[in-house]
Every structure is written in C-alpha cells, then in structure tokens.
Amino acid sequence: SEIKSHLDDLIMKILKENYMALNNSTLNIYLTAGPTNPNNFYESTNPQLIIKFKHTPQQPASTNIIFAKAIYTRNNLNRYKTLAYLPNILEKKLHPNYFETILHDQNQEILEGTKTSVFFIKNKEVITTLSPFILPGITQNFLTLNQKEIGYRVTQRKVELSELADFDEIFLTNSLGGVILVDSVHKYPNLKSEFISENIQSAYNNCLKLWPTY
Numbered sequence: 535s536e537i538k539s540h541l542d543d544l545i546m547k548i549l550k551e552n553y554m555a556l557n558n559s560t561l562n563i564y565l566t567a568g569p570t571n572p573n574n575f576y577e578s579t580n581p582q583l584i585i586k587f588k589h590t591p592q593q594p595a596s597t598n599i600i601f602a603k604a605i606y607t608r609n610n611l612n613r614y615k616t617l618a619y620l621p622n623i624l625e626k627k628l629h630p631n632y633f634e635t636i637l638h639d640q641n642q643e644i645l646e647g648t649k650t651s652v653f654f655i656k657n658k659e660v661i662t663t664l665s666p667f668i669l670p671g672i673t674q675n676f677l678t679l680n681q682k683e684i685g686y687r688v689t690q691r692k693v694e695l696s697e698l699a700d701f702d703e704i705f706l707t708n709s710l711g712g713v714i715l716v717d718s719v720h721k722y723p724n725l726k727s728e729f730i731s732e733n734i735q736s737a738y739n740n741c742l743k744l745w746p747t748y
Contacts, residue, residue: 541565541583548585559587560710588710597633599706600720601695604637604645622648624743633708639667642695646671647706648692650714653677654693655703655730673707677738684737686730698722705731713738 543565563585567578605628606621626648629635636652637645644663646652651671654661662674678688698719705727706714713725713735 544583545585562586562588562709564698571674575600594633597706597714597716598631598718598720599634599636599704599716600629600632601636601638601698602629603646604639638695644693644695647708650706650708650711653688653705653707653731654697654701655705656701658686658730660684660686660687660688660730660734661693661701662690662695665692671707672709673712673738675708676741677713677734680741683741684734686734698725701725703728705732705734 535724537604549561563583566582566584568580568582569578571577597692602625605625610643625637626635633645634650636647643665645665647666651674652663653674660677662678678690681688681689699722704716704725706716708714713731713733715731717726719725731739
C-alpha cells in the first residue's frame with residue numbers, strides 16, 4: 535500500500551542517517567494511534583511513528599530464573615504488543631532476586647517470561663511455547679522460521695510445567711538480548727543452557743552478521 539511504502543522509505547532514510555548509532559544497538563519501531571478523541575477512544579486523526587535506538591545489553595553475569603504462576607489474568611489482547619507494560623513489570627518485581635520470571639497459568643501451562651520467550655531442548659529438538667495468550671516474540675519467530683540456518687528443528691507447542699524435569703536444556707530470547715543463556719533454574723538444578731543452546735546462540739549471532747548494512 536502507499537502508506538506502507540512511505541513508512542518503508544522513511545525508516546530506511548533514518549537507518550542510513552543514523553548508521554553509527556546502530557552499532558551495538560537495537561532499533562524499535564512503534565506506530566501508535568496518537569492523541570484520541572476523549573468522547574470516542576477509537577477515533578484518531580493523527581497517528582504517530584516512534585523510532586527508538588536501544589543499547590544492546592551484554593550477556594548478564596548471572597542468568598538465574600524462576601517459574602511462577604501469573605498473577606494477572608491473560609486474554610487474547612496479550613498477543614499484541616502495546617506500550618502498556620505495567621503487568622510485566624509488576625510480575626517481575628515479585629521476584630527481584632532473579633534475572634527473569636517465567637510465567638505459567640492456573641492450568642500449569644508455561645506461557646512466557648516477563649521480558650523474554652522461553653525455549654527448551656529435548657533430544658536435540660528445540661521446543662518453544664505456543665499459546666493464544668502470549669506475545670509472539672521477534673527472536674522466537676526468527677528461530678522458528680530459520681531452522682536451517684540455526685541448525686536445529688524448532689517446534690512450537692503447548693508446554694506443561696510437569697515437563698521441566700525431562701528437558702535437557704533451556705534458553706531465553708528477546709529482541710534486545712538475542713539468544714540468552716541460562717545459568718540456573720529455581721527448583722530444577724539440572725536444567726540450564728549447555729552445548730546446544732550455545733550453538734544456537736552462535737548461529738543466531740552469525741545470522742545477524744550476514745544482514746545487509748546501509
């Protein structure tokens with residue numbers, strides 16, 4: 535469409551003008567409705583495009599995680615990314631001594647982290663969660679769509695909390711940190727990132743190096 539073409543041209547122009555800022559950074563693009571009519575929340579005549587560079591963090595010194603029941607009720611709106619990040623922040627603050635909190639629902643189905651997607655490995659098969667109540671992750675989707683480049687089969691399916699003891703490895707992903715290795719999991723001392731997780735991290739990083747520069 536004409537609007538999409540205009541957005542593509544604008545984004546490419548910004549990328550070329552800010553190439554140096556992209557070093558060790560991640561580009562985040564938000565298209566918002568902008569100011570709305572107080573009498574009609576769904577009416578907006580001035581949408582706003584927000585483009586932001588974020589510094590890419592290094593792998594943290596310790597990546598210990600915990601699995602916990604989600605406090606806030608999940609619904610289909612959780613599949614869409616918004617600027618309303620408060621529930622995730624509050625869920626994370628309940629476990630301040632952990633790098634990340636991986637949430638599960640009242641049925642013991644594993645959903646996602648407060649800021650990451652979660653992957654498991656069993657017999658060299660890579661498994662990630664699939665639910666109508668979680669936000670599809672950008673890096674999660676990349677690994678799923680580029681299995682040949684990553685070197686491992688990736689399956690998206692429902693994952694139960696009871697399966698944790700049977701998995702060989704675990705790792706996390708998000709758009710800012712890429713593939714994030716896990717050092718330890720609360721109550722699951724044998725579950726962590728090992729050889730295959732490290733291979734996937736390396737393959738993912740190599741894929742990024744192959745992207746065109748501007």
